[in-house]
Amino acid sequence: MTAKAHNAAPPPSGPTACDGQAFKRLVQAGRDWLDRHHALVNQLNVFPVPDGDTGTNMLMTMRNAVKEVEANPSDHIGQVAAQIAHGAMMGSRGNSGTILSQLWQGFAHALRDHKSLTPELLARGLREASDTAYRGVIKPVEGTILTVAREAAEAAQESARDTHDLVEILRRVVLRAKDALARTPEMLPILQKAGVVDSGGSGLVYILEGMLLYLQGEQIEVEEIIAAEARDLATTLAPEDELGYGYDVQFILKGDGLDVNTVRAAIDQMGWSTLVVGSQDAIKVHVHVHDPGIPLSYAVSLGALSDIVVENMQEQFQDYVRERGTAEPPAKAQPAGAQAEIPPIELDSDDIGVVTVASGEGLARVFRQLGAAGLVMGGQTNNPSTQEILDAIQHVPTEKIILLPNNKNIILAAEQAARLATDQTVVVIPTRSMPQGISALLPYDPKGDLETVAEAMLQAKDNVVTGEITTATRSVELNGVQVASGQIIGLVDGTLAVAGDNLSSVLRSTLEQMCSHTCELITLYFGNGIREAEARQVTDSLSALYPDQEFEVVYGGQAHYHYILSAE
């Protein structure tokens, strides 16, 4: 992400032609304008899969396209365009990124033997771009980026007949593309239903518009983009070690008969956030360390180094903080409701991290003690959204995630979030209550095999019987239990079991139905409306009735539920 290009002089060639170098800057401007708006594009994404990554995918594709051509000094537009197309293809991500790369290929194909871009050539390029893109799918869906590309091409062809001004042609192209975009909901019902325009189409409009703005001599500021991405930055910049941020070291190691696994194991010992990939001849290494000398000396003993990058992450962080005007380091893994004195669990990227929903700050603390890396606050009456769960997942720096919804109404949102977290493998253990979640966490092993650990946790969740004591909000008869509004009720594993007017008697009867003297440990998590002394007193009277069982009293802090009981 760089704005440098815009400080360069405007295109040297006149407005009726454009050479390779000028075109390069034009494409950069398109990329930057998309960069500035990609978050918006993401939000529009509902077709074909509403995973909210269209803008990011298109941006990645454009970035790679520009990167590919950055060092090319050629004035020959055909060569520049071909290289852009190649970069776009190699960097293409997702549906829209692939379509974008096909557009580039068609465009480059039309330009291949030409030295500079004329109005006729621009029109022909856009035409061929659209044709190529349409050929890439059996059933082209109208109301998508394809429609926008096709109409843009039509506008270019029409305009090229009555003007030779490139800026004017591009202006009309952008106008028509915007118009086509605005009509996408009429063509694709799912867009209308969601009340949005097509996301891929809007990405393409931004790219074209960025080019136009550049031709009109406007400079695209990239400051806003930095702010928009600040949230992501906050996690990547979180201190990963008490010694501070250390250095980000990257290099390429070239040699003969290199063993990637040996190098990876060695580098892994030296720092964190390790990424080692490559072949026998060349290995790309990325690692965060406190002393950049260690991995470099190690690697140089194996072969030749190139493309060495060492960045001071402490400085980056301080710059970041200065810009944001805050002295507080960003919180790692968003420990909502977590207490400062519990150190966050330390995880490597290939460990298993746990994300869990907690309905009270006390419960959050319990989960954190048991090793949960990410917490989402929510419960019976305030179910967290899929987005909140997804955020928590993405804040945990591991590739493998186990997710505990701890409420039957949250399981669905959790599964949805798991599907959306495409960069991580997420397993949802369908825990239906806080005690089930706590019980499931007991066999958790961050270093284990994901499937094995998930299976063990799935088994463990059923080792516990859950009791919940709350106040009925309406009169009802369920499972043969008559309840009047305002009465105290007891639920056993989510089923209404007891109703009464007296809290301690309901508590006693609920417990009776829960474990019938066969369990070993009974835990009471008292809610935010109960004083600790009160909870202890209640527990003492209960323990007199259950001499063989051990009792524990823990502050749960949950709303609405006076007590959550767990018997195991």
Add this chain to the structure above:
Amino acid sequence: MTTNETPRGSIEISPSVIATLASHAALQTYGVVGMASPNLASDIAASLTRDPNRGIAVRLDGAHIVIDVYVIITHGTRIASVANSLINSVRYAVEQATGLSVGQVNVRVQGLRVSKTE
């Protein structure tokens, strides 16, 4: 046959329904220009077909649905990107329509098609 028991009755969804849904999603995925029969490479030519389940194999692995998709992809696209989009689209389409959870979508690229002008 995938059966979903509800208190008011059971819902059975035939694998061919799942295959049709998957096929539809696959053919709408950008970069996919045809479905291929798993075995007959010679069949590639007749990739546009009336058989809605062509190139799709649906099986049950325990409680999970596993869908194998045999496709022809347009030359000049990045196959990995197209395949990833395909997996997402098929999974989404099947899960949306049936409410069942899809365990795996396996993409088998059986061929590349080079378009005439290139």
